[in-house]
Amino acid sequence: MKKVKKRKLNIKKLIILLIPIIIVSILLINISNLITLYQSKITGYNIDTINVFHELNVYNDIKKHEYSDTLEKIIKTEYYNKNYLNKYLNINYYDKDNFFENINKLLDLGYTSEDINMIYDKLSDESISLLIENDYLKDIINILKLTYFHENKLDRYLKYNKNNELSYENLITYVNANLDYTYYTNVINIDDPENVLVIVNKYHKLDNNFVPSDLEAIDPKYNRGFNNKMRHEARLAFEEMCKAALDDGITIYSGSAYRSYSYQLNLYNRYVATNGFDDAETFSARAGYSEHQTGLATDIMNAKLDFISANDKEYDWLINNSYKYGFHLRYPKGKENITGYMYEEWHFRYLGVDVATKLYEENITYDEYVARN
Ligand SMILES: [Zn+2]
Known part of the structure; x- marks a missing residue:
């Protein structure tokens, strides 16, 4: 009899002890959710994205910057490259085929986020593929702003650029003048x-x-x-x-x-x-x-x-x-x-x-x- 009573008492004690632990745990989970919700509200990212940021330990970095649609989307894909985190933050998102793959390749070539925004703003998918297949084209932003830049000559500009250290104005001018062709050809x-x-x-x-x-x-x-x-x-x-x-x-x-x-x-x-x-x-x-x-x-x-x-x-x-x-x-x-x-x-x-x-x-x-x- 004595023994049984003692066990009963222990179970009671245990239950009394567990209740606050459970309450505190529930509170803590809720607080953690509340914090995530708050972080989502102030940064603009989805809650699951915030969780990914925490997993990757980059939230503190990201919260200093404005919301990036591109980062939100790429971070959950296989294309996310942590070395380009700061670059993604400044790249505008374009709903285009192979966008993530292409921006990585453009970044690999040396294009900046600003270059990539201009490239996607101005050029067709076909032209972007051409850029990716070729060497870095310096001053691309200035080139794309020229009134005499002709997108249908992009492959020629890129080819002529390979062996020439021309200013961007001259590169475009000379190709427009057909100087990439031998004299008396393409007449x-x-x-x-x-x-x-x-x-x-x-x-x-x-x-x-x-x-x-x-x-x-x-x-x-x-x-x-x-x-x-x-x-x-x-x-x-x-x-x-x-x-x-x-x-x-x-x-x-x-x-x-x-x-x-x-x-x-x-x-x-x-x-x-x-x-x-x-x-x-x-x-x-x-x-x-x-x-x-x-x-x-x-x-x-x-x-x-x-x-x-x-x-x-x-x-x-x-x-x-x-x-x-x-x-x-x-x-x-x-x-x-x-x-x-x-x-x-x-x-x-x-x-x-x-x-x-x-x-x-x-x-x-x-x-x-x-x-x-
Ligand atoms: Zn003469």
Whole structure:
């Protein structure tokens, strides 16, 4: 009897002892849930995400930052990479195929969170795949902001970037100007040859039969013994420029202006025969690729009837004044890789005052201008 009573008492004691423990435990669990709920409320993340943050021991880091949809979603996937935690925080979420995989690959390549936001904002899935397959493209944010960035040329920009340490403006400009192609390949046949702004270069060809409809002889005063012709508008501008030069004591003449396709063909062939192919290519256009066939270009001579050279006072005058009459030094020094021609101090192209002034002010070639417009 005695024994049984004692056991009963012990059980009672035990129960009395257990009740507060159970109550405290329940309270503690609830408090922990309450804390999680509170943390979810202040950070914006779901409760289960908060629990993952605690498991990964990153909650204290994350709570200092604004809510990130991308982090919320990626942290529960196999793609979560703890080294990129701070980067995910600043990447906007895009509901696109392979988003997590792609942002990891872009981060691996060296793109920043800001770069990735811009990339996803501006580029198609196909273009993003191209970026991932290639080397890091520096200044991508600036590139994507350029008005003359063309997404359909992205593969060419990326290829041209591989061997070139160009500024981002030049990278885009040069590819737009087709400089990633060998000269005289990927040629475009010009369909508006009478447009005053027509571009003729080693990638843009005039029809063999094209002859401008309004060719006129230049005033003999400025055309010593050559009977050169230019198109009406260019002829008037050239004569006006010659007159203005004379007023400043500078004498200039047209040494060569319009040339037909067949004339250019003979000229080019003669240069190749005399100077060799490689050399001729640097200063003579193949037939159909010469600005002279447009009737808008002229090679200018000095008072001694020599083609202008950089040491002539006539050259200085032209450099400082020709744009006012719509003319532009077409093949300048230092731009040989862009124009495809050696420095030609004498070759001027009529483009009208507006464009010639822009080229003068920006110190760019017409090829660059076209590539940026
Ligand atoms: Zn010329």
